[in-house]
Amino acid sequence: RKEVEQDPGPFNVPEGATVAFNCTYSNSASQSFFWYRQDCRKEPKLLMSVYSSGNEDGRFTAQLNRASQYISLLIRDSKLSDSATYLCVVNPGGGYSGGGADGLTFGKGTHLIIQP
Amino acid sequence: NAGVTQTPKFQVLKTGQSMTLQCAQDMNHNSMYWYRQDPGMGLRLIYYSASEGTTDKGEVPNGYNVSRLNKREFSLRLESAAPSQTSVYFCASSEAGHRGNQPQHFGDGTRLSIL
Numbered sequence: 001r002k003e004v005e006q007d008p009g010p011f012n013v014p015e016g017a018t019v020a021f022n023c024t025y026s027n028s029a030s031q032s033f034f035w036y037r038q039d040c041r042k043e044p045k046l047l048m049s050v051y052s053s054g055n056e057d058g059r060f061t062a063q064l065n066r067a068s069q070y071i072s073l074l075i076r077d078s079k080l081s082d083s084a085t086y087l088c089v090v091n092p093g094g095g096y097s098g099g100g101a102d103g104l105t106f107g108k109g110t111h112l113i114i115q116p
Numbered sequence: 117n118a119g120v121t122q123t124p125k126f127q128v129l130k131t132g133q134s135m136t137l138q139c140a141q142d143m144n145h146n147s148m149y150w151y152r153q154d155p156g157m158g159l160r161l162i163y164y165s166a167s168e169g170t171t172d173k174g175e176v177p178n179g180y181n182v183s184r185l186n187k188r189e190f191s192l193r194l195e196s197a198a199p200s201q202t203s204v205y206f207c208a209s210s211e212a213g214h215r216g217n218q219p220q221h222f223g224d225g226t227r228l229s230i231l
């Protein structure tokens with residue numbers, strides 16, 4: 001089972017619509033969760049952290065369901081500029097080889113296309 | 117603010133050649149990371165450095181070496197490049213020390229082709 005799974009899409013959504021992505025993770029001990037955004041041929045950029053109680057940042061809402069081990073991202077009133085690949089990112093906890101800092105585990109991303 | 121700076125941005129090598137990818141961050145972060153990103157594979161961790169003076173293997177370390185030169189700089193070396201190492205390489209840094217609950221900040225990548 002892959003550690004972090006996402007629907008690759010593409011999701012084709014009309015401008016102004018609401019769109020939601022889910023992401024599932026396999027390690028129940030995972031400690032930290034993030035959504036990153038990656039534009040074509042660019043670096044990943046942090047969109048938002050995901051907190052247990054759910055959190056909102058403008059048009060973006062992230063939620064975590066630890067019992068079912070999934071994370072969601074909701075985008076309201078979508079804009080053309082929201083077109084990108086959205087990466088679900090999980091810290092699996094425990095470090096690599098027992099080391100200190102942890103590399104994050106990235107999903108392969110969900111491709112979103114906002115259509116005018 | 118520069119953030120995380122990678123050099124070079126593009127490189128073409130022949131099989132068997134060696135090269136070093138450079139990364140520097142100006143955010144006073146403790147931890148630094150090297151990833152590779154391939155089509156259909158997502159980002160995979162090559163090596164990381166939790167703090168100055170330490171380095172550890174990630175998911176795909178074979179064929180690579182790293183050096184944490186000081187707190188700012190973390191380099192990735194390919195000793196004998198192979199076509200399978202054709203990829204986009206990203207360096208990242210984070211405050212860390214908190215078991216990974218700090219987000220990582222990425223450089224804009226090095227596009228490497230091995231012929």
